[in-house]
Amino acid sequence: MSGFLILTLSGLVGILGYASVLHATIGLERPRSVVHLLFALWSLILTAYVAAKIGSYRAETPEALVLMRRIETSGSMLLTAVLPWFAAAFLGLKNLRFMQVAITAGCIVVVIANWVLPYGASFNTQPELRPWILPWGERVTDIRALDRGPWYLAGAGLIFFTFAWGVWLALRTRLAGRERRRAATLAACLALALGGDIGNFLVNWGFMQGPHTAEFSFVALVLMLDIELSHERRQFRTRIQGVLDNVPAAVQLKLADGRYMMVNRAYEELFQLTQRSVVGKTDRDLFPAQRAEAARAADQQVLRSLQVHRSEETIVQGGSARIFAVLKFPLMQPDGTADALCCIYTDVTHQRRSEREMDALRRQVWHADRVERTAVLAASLAHEMSQPLTAILSNAQAALRFLAHEEPDLAEVQAILRDVVRDDKRAADVINGLRAMLRRQDAPRERIDIGLCVGGVVDLMHSDCVERGVMVEHSLAPGLIVLADKAQIQQVLLNLLMNANEAMGETSSGSRRLRVSVSATDGSRALVAVRDEGPGIDPEDLERVFDNFYTTKAKGLGMGLAVCRAITEAHGGRLWAERNAGAGVTFAFSLATLPQETMAGPAAAQTAAV
């Protein structure tokens, strides 16, 4: 059993040194932890203390003994000095500044005295080297401070007081309900240390036989605190699981080789499995081959490219098919590689359904607006129809009269019939235009000549303009082809032209001019502009007019301009309003033009027709 004490103490030095390095490393991680750094300091001081203790036990000269004891005493005083700072950080206490400074100052004074005194604080006179037989037969140098000086008592008293104060502080914090676990642990640790200290006291005064006990209780203190701090670090994982379990999306964490690390509760419910049954397994173990292969491929893509991957998946849950937005992303290491990946499933069924409903609603509103516009146009359309019909009737009746002449002029009759056919087509165009405007479904986009399309609407509005005494000037550049839904573009133009006509209703009859233009801008877009000379719009309202339900009229929904803007935006353009330099407002929008193709004769007329 010889050497038992020394061996044990050597082991303790190892443990304390390791604890110091460990907690220093942890304390230096971001965010920096003051508690861990102070704890590392404490362990370091203790390492030196116990090492010096070994030195004392093995001292072979009085000088060596004195030196070792000096180091020991410095260690125990520094230990005591750090305690108030550690306690404050560990328990989150704020106003201990006075005690911290007082205790630290007291310790420093004792340390200085320790190194100044001829034999250190422990010895008044040079100690004799006496052997000391420990109860189990081990033979060490007698290190007991049997010849105690006043500084020794001062130091011991300070240590005693500080540790006792620490216990009281921890208990008070615990009773106040703050940091309950930490406070309890610290109280126990410091009480233990105090016990060890008292043990030293008893040994030094000869009341107890055996080696000093302080170092053992100090090590116990370190171990307990180490366990407490580690426990708190492990708690972090539990906390994260707790957070994830309350996240509505299904979350899955996998290692790079495909093995499951962690899933949350939502994932368990979605795929009907438990975390326990899944951790450590791969997709191949859990899902059908096809699905597992697809998942694996997507995972590897994500890990290779280090990019976030988004997709959608339909999963049957509780008997109904639901749509999920799937987000896969790599979990990065500091060195830039990915060693794990995360997959999040979010239920977007409601959103998709809402989008579809919104789409249907939008179509309804656009259609309603189109019907409203067309209804307002009805009187003008009737007028437009009556012109060709008048011409046809007069022509046909004239033809009958010519044929009743004694020598009918057949050439004239032929000319008449040709005109009848032409006028009939004119009437048919009006009807077809009306039909298109009233159509419900969205038509596929087609190539249209925007100039001709706008011109067609201007023609439709002809009668309305005439009745209101509005003079229409148009400048429609030919040959500008855009990809558009013709009825929708016509709807926009109808809205703008009707608004312009109504705006100029109050203007003096001489200056009701409506200018409609289609022109090419910068080679790749066609600009359509409708300019009136009405009372205009206030500058602050120039954007507001496009709001839903904005109207200055007694009737009507006020959806017109909002719908127009939505239509132009759906076509890749934008509708805006600007005040004219003179009177009135110009509404304009631009559409991307397509390069002209050479098209063969009649087909060209068909597709580019109004």
Add this chain to the structure above:
Amino acid sequence: MTSSAHPLIVCVVDDDPSVRIGLARLMRSAGHRVDVYESGEQFLQSVNPKGTACVVLDITMPGMSGLQVQDQMIARAISIPVIALSARDDDETRRLARSLGTRFFLRKPVDDQALLDAIDWVTRGEASPPGAGSAGS
């Protein structure tokens, strides 16, 4: 009914080319001489009241409307009988036209017999014929 060629000219004023041509043809097929005008301004500028039997006048025209033409005719003391044609047929317009001296008010599309009868009445210089002059087709 066909009638022998009249010495006097019938004027047709309408902004729509197809309508102009159709009405002119109708007049010619009935043996009338026709002058066509595409606007009220043109008519007022070029008309020769002495040689004109009557004017078939469209009411709804851009620029100067039919009613404004009649106004001008009164102002310039051009006294030619007016037969008004309109796609729009409402009491207000009729009343206005009447007050400006319209002899007949016909609705488009116009029946040939009704128009030719109206021209005959007016050319013979008689006052409003028995029965309202508002025959339409």
